[in-house]
Amino acid sequence: MKRLSRLSVIALGALLSTAAVPALVVSGVATQAQAATLSGGFDVGPGGFQGNFNPLAATAGFTWLSVYYEPLITYDEKLQKVVGALASSYEVSSDQMTYTFKLTDAKWHDGKPFTAKDAKFTMGLAMDAKTGSVLAARLKGISSVETPDDRTVIIKLSAPSSSFPDTMTKVMMLPEHALSSIPADQLAKNTWWSTAPIGTGPFKFTKYVSDQYVELAANTDYRGGKPALERVINRYFANPAAAIAALRSGEIQFTYVDSNDVPTFKDNKDFQVIEGNSFVVNYLGFNHDSPLWKDARVRQAVMYAINRDAIIQSLYGGAAKPANCAYVAEQLIPPDIDSYAYDPEKAKKLLTDAGWDQINGGKPITLLTYYTTPLATNVLAAVQAMLAQVGINIVPRAVDAPTYNSIVLNATPDIAQFQLVYAGLQNGPDAGSINVGLNEKQIPPAGPNVARVRMPDLTKALDSALAEPDSTKRDAAYQDVCKVMNTNLPWATLWVANRYGIVSTKVKDFVWTPAPGGGPYQANPQKWSIAE
Incomplete structure (x- = not known):
């Protein structure tokens, strides 16, 4: 991606004229719409x-996957409550450590019955990192999975977790009779997924x-x-x-x-x-294994250098809210947090005080992302130009999602692999969703904390919020998470944007x-x- 030759941070019209997106050629197989x-x-x-x-390895795409696979529980269409899917009902014990699922009468696509044995088998796959499961770290709190009969599954936790139901919505049930013969470490790359998968x-x-x-x-x-x-x-x-x-x-x-x-x-x-609402916070994720971002003043400078309001109005058409932590929902935002209002002069001073010239020496910094749309291209061009004005030289590199995941999950402290990412992470409908991207216990290979954030105060705040059994106190616990994020800046949080789909009226x-x-x-x- 080329840098813009100039940018007006007051009016992004100049940016839009210099960051024009080339015409795109329609390609792909033409599939006629049939009756x-x-x-x-x-x-x-x-x-x-x-x-x-x-679905074990999926971090996205559930709109499609859930047309042929199903979880035990799922969200309703408004994302306001968790309801039954393959479970006709479920109960949670008073201490929130035992979940009992009653299964519906369902069949696999090959006609065999779906039973509690399949559910237990699926949970075993999802809990085993060897299968390539992206859910393994989230499910570590499970102490046992019991099947007293073909229609009952009892999952016990070692400690309460307010985000457990949210995680379970992403565990798509899989057939034991079709997959049990495949070794766990060979499952992820097996051709079954793209040649003969069966769901319910x-x-x-x-x-x-x-x-x-x-x-x-x-x-x-x-x-x-x-x-x-x-x-x-x-x-x-x-x-x-x-x-x-x-x-x-x-x-x-x-x-x-x-x-x-x-x-x-x-x-x-x-x-x-x-x-x-996308329920996704977009952010610049600092690789905390890199010496570039060790000084908090440098991370603060990044926040002050980006005119988020201008980008939201000119590029998103106002369809986004600036985020000063992982959240934008009012009940999760504590009073008096720093709004990091656009202030390039303050950013320059912070960088000077931190000795940025000695830390970086003007070298280009690769900004890795899996966002490849024209909108993302323009957004990153704006961010690139704004950071350049204060002396931070970033070079965006957009790749497909599998390549991105391979780089960030398998990276070592060798900072040449990536130094900064532009990404998004779920911040709702369950507030605990961001835990996997920020908790020190989720650093790869244990989980997807790809920024390698190691902040004890933040991990403590996240752990406390996740373990809070009282829903009336949970918002306050996540306010503490927001406060720590806003002060320590594990990421440079940017915005939470709306999302859109277009469907034919037919x-x-x-x-x-x-x-x-x-x-x-x-x-x-x-x-x-x-x-x-």
Whole structure:
């Protein structure tokens, strides 16, 4: 990504003229919209990524994965409460350390019954890092999984965890009879995921054409009733512009879009705009293994150097809120935290006081990201220019999600691998979601604290909030987390943006929620239909 030759931080119009995005060419297989077939760009944007078949390893893409896999519990479509999915009901003990799930009567796509044995098997896979599970660190608090009968699963924790239900919404149930013969350390790369996967959902896998599309067919024996659609197809696109072109031409009926794409659809009667809170905080993550960021004054300077309000208004069209910690929800923000208002002169002084010239010497700093949309390109161009004005020379490097994950999760203290990331992490609907990115106990390979944050005060605050059993006291506990973040700056927090999807008005009873990671949530795909 090239640096801008100039930037007006007062009016970002100059930025937009110098950071023009080149025209994008539509590519990919043309899949004609057929009667009773819904095609979409379900893995376009932050909601997913291409080749995302294995729910154990998925950090996004649950909008699509949950069409054919299902968890025991999930969020409702408004992301306000956790409800049953493969569990018809569940109970939590008074000490919040025992969860009892009563299973519904369900079948796998091959006709075999789903039982408590499958649930216990799945939990074993999810708890084992050898399987490639991204949930292993979050599930370390489980002390036992018991199955007193085929319809009951009892999970006991070693300590209360307020975020446990949220984690369980992401544990998609897997068939013991199909996977038990595969060694744990060979499971992640096994071809089963992209050739013959089976779940319990309303649609079942039929075909994957490499790098082009995945096709699912109606599961006519689905417990929730025969789906209205015959097929659901997930199209892959080289870029978001290609997906938008396919939407306009009628090749697909749904796709994720950036906020700057929304105005062209808002007054078009052929499309419906779906808007919602992303529940994702975007941030610059300092690699704490790097000597560049050891001095808190340098981290403070980064915050003061970025005109977040200007970026939000000019690039996001106002569809974002500045974040001064991981949260923007009022009940989680303590009074009198630092707003880090734009002040480049203060940033320069902080850098001078910290001896930035001796720390860095003007060397370029790689900013790694998996955000590759035109909006992200312009945002990073703005951030790059603003930091350059105070003497911090960053060079953005955008890669696909698998490459990003490989770099940040496998990095050693050799800072050449990455020094700074532009990323997003779920900060809701459960406030404890950010724990995995900031708690010292989650540093890779134990978990996804990719910034290698080692701040005892922050870890203590997170642990206390997660262990707080009283919901009336939990907000105050997360205010403490916010306060520590705002003071110590493990990240340079930027904003929480809205997210958008566009769906053809021909599609009926369609549920898509701009959820972090794409969900999962109660979408009822069996009810989706499309008009002739």
